[in-house]
Amino acid sequence: MLMVRLMDGDRDAFDGLFERYSGRLRSFMFRFVGDREVAEDLTQEVFLKLYRKPRSFDPRGRFITWIFAVARNACIDWLRLRKLPVVPVGAGGDGDDPTLEPAALAAYAPNETAVHHELQKRMQEVLGRLSDKLREVFVLCAVQGMSYEDAATVIGCPVKTVSSRLSRARDQFFQSFKKYLDASRRRGGQ
Amino acid sequence: MDCQTARDHFSRYLDRRLLPDARSALDAHLGGCAACQQEWKLYGRVFAAVSELTEEPELRSFVAPREAPGELDRRPAPITSISxxxxxxxxxxxxxxxxxxxxxxxxxxxxxxxxxxxxxxxxxxxxxxxxxxxxxxxxxxxxxxxxxxxxxxxxxxxxxxxxxxxxxxxxxxxxxxxxxxxxxxxxxxxxxxxxxxxxxxxxxxxxxxxxxxxxxxxxxxxxxxxxxxxxxxxxxxxxxxxxxxxxxxxxxxxxxxxxxxxxxxxxxxxxxxxxxxxxxxxxxxxxxxxxxxxxxxxxxxxxxxxxxxxxxxxxxxxxxxxxxxxxxxxxxxxxxxxxxxxxxxxxxVILNNDPLGTLVFVARRSVQLVGFANDAVMPGTETRGMFQSFAAPVSLQWTVEMREFGMSHGRGGGIRMVVRTTRRPGAQQRQR
Structure with a gap:
């Protein structure tokens, strides 16, 4: 186990953990705080904490939920302390110009860069409108694919709460996204 | 099932979290309602796309401090080497x-x-x-x-x-x-x-x-x-x-x-x-x-x-x-x-008055209280806040099941106590 080796001061183990989890964590934090640079800084902060205090991890628990919990706390602290609103990425500029066709979505494939980029942009915009509580569940489960149980551990709430928050978050996201698709369709028809 | 209820179930349906009865009802509804079926298809596509979204891989490399990992961590080494x-x-x-x-x-x-x-x-x-x-x-x-x-x-x-x-x-x-x-x-x-x-x-x-x-x-x-x-x-x-x-x-x-x-x-x-x-x-x-x-x-x-x-x-x-x-x-x-x-x-276990005894008790998750008379802890009761003096984000609640054991061996039998521990909401994460 990498984490156990890290607790013994193994630098290679740390590198292994960074390689394996930093991308996912940064992605999670970016969705949570809505700012790529901040997410990058927070990722560094989380891993610095891990580097300096590996023994704050309880080996009886699961590393993945623990590190996500640390990341989540870092995000909440940042949002709270800076008192900054979540700024949707891509807001302003061409962000107000819906160009993604419903047909494009139907044919969506991850490699289609333009659609991907558009969807990213829209998603962050919609995410910015969700409350913190809904957004964190949404990002953990719907984006990161985490199980309800793990998300409950990360957040520190019952599984049922995760389920209902996720349902509400998806609903809000879906309704908002549909509005955008409708607007896009109308534009396409003009 | 009406359309609104059907749509309320979409999220759990997507994650295969619906109970069999609800799933069958939703399947039946989707089979007969074209509007919901269309909505469900779009819903599925949107969230399939969302789950495929990935960040670009470039990430700043970690700038490691001079000291070795954990060198300044004053906590004792974890007990991992002992079976x-x-x-x-x-x-x-x-x-x-x-x-x-x-x-x-x-x-x-x-x-x-x-x-x-x-x-x-x-x-x-x-x-x-x-x-x-x-x-x-x-x-x-x-x-x-x-x-x-x-x-x-x-x-x-x-x-x-x-x-x-x-x-x-x-x-x-x-x-x-x-x-x-x-x-x-x-x-x-x-x-x-x-x-x-x-x-x-x-x-x-x-x-x-x-x-x-x-x-x-x-x-x-x-x-x-x-x-x-x-x-x-x-x-x-x-x-x-x-x-x-x-x-x-x-x-x-x-x-x-x-x-x-x-x-x-x-x-x-x-x-x-x-x-x-x-x-x-x-x-x-x-x-x-x-x-x-x-x-x-x-x-x-x-x-x-x-x-x-x-x-x-x-x-x-x-x-x-x-x-x-x-x-x-x-x-x-x-x-x-x-x-x-x-x-x-x-x-x-001396409930309430024995923090470390309780600690062992909590760590072991269950314990047998030997003896019949145990009127301080009523069967089926739940109590919280046992660790108030513990100054830690742990609160304990326990339920007691009356379950006789050992009767056939002439040892008087006893009460099995089942303990569940919970944390105060959010405490675990905040203390990190």
């Missing part, structure tokens, strides 16, 4: 051995007193003229804890413990006599306020408790022990009023006999300690505990346990390590260490 099963097997044997050689029951001095030598048994721990109320409270608190520990020690004695082992415990019990404490109490009573009533109750009933414990030693102790401890000690509720005592139990066979007055004095004075490197190492950790350097003590006990995994002091070392963590509120660490303790027999 729990091995510890359990070893400690079951070791504890029984250790218990039969328990020789010293030691009381730490108060903070405002000058430090004493390690291992010194303060036979006059509960004596003194003109004590300040604060000092009296502390001594009273020490007394309660000492009695608790002794009661637990008696409970851990194997049924076939030698007379000598039982005698040692009995001698400790005698050393806890409350006569002098009562004198101090009377001198201080006017200044004790609301504590006075509780203290009087405790002091008045202590001899009865001691007599009960002595009976337990002589006869079949288990069935009455839980009742005795709970009724006489727990009900005193002193733990809610008084600060935790710093009571330390030390153990190592010395070959001295408590039956010989001169030798017994030496046993209790601790003169004979420090004869081996093992004991010296243990006492070094012990001294830190006495001086209330709890974090250092925990690290020293960890060091001892790593160095001498075969020592019969190992369980005590682990126990005191957990206790040290508990004192500074490091509940997670305390639980981790306590979870390695095994007493080889069902551990009696």
């Amino acid at each position: 729990w099963r091995r510890v359990r097997a070893a400690s079951a044997v070791v504890v029984l051995l250790a218990i039969s050689h328990v020789i010293v029951f030691e009381f730490a001095r108060g903070i405002d007193e000058s430090p004493g030598s390690v291992g010194e048994f303060r036979a006059d721990a509960f004596r003194g003229a003109g004590l300040a109320p604060a000092t009296f409270k502390r001594r009273l608190s020490d007394h309660v804890d000492a009695t608790n520990l002794l009661a637990r020690q008696i409970a851990y004695l194997p049924d076939d413990a030698s007379d000598e082992a039982k005698g040692i415990v009995e001698a400790q019990l005698q050393a806890l006599d409350t006569r002098d404490l009562k004198v101090d109490f009377e001198r201080n009573e006017p200044q004790l306020g609301v504590l006075a009533g509780t203290a009087r109750l405790y002091l008045d009933s202590w001899h009865q408790l001691a007599a009960g414990l002595k009976d337990d030693l002589k006869f079949s102790k288990a069935p009455t022990l839980v009742v005795t401890m709970r009724d006489r000690v727990t009900n005193s509720k002193l733990v809610h009023v008084l600060r935790p005592a710093r009571v330390v139990l030390a153990s190592e066979p010395t070959g001295l006999s408590w039956r010989e007055p001169a030798q017994a004095t030496r046993l209790f004075s601790g003169e004979n300690f420090g004869v081996s490197p093992v004991v010296r190492s243990y006492l070094a950790a012990h001294e830190k505990l006495l001086q209330a350097d709890y974090l250092d003590a925990a690290r020293a006990f960890e060091g001892f346990s790593q160095r001498y995994p075969g020592s019969r002091l190992l369980p005590l070392s682990r126990y005191l390590q957990a206790e040290s963590y508990r004192r500074v509120g490091l509940a997670d660490h305390a639980l981790r260490v306590a979870s390695q303790l095994s007493f080889g027999r069902p551990a009696p």
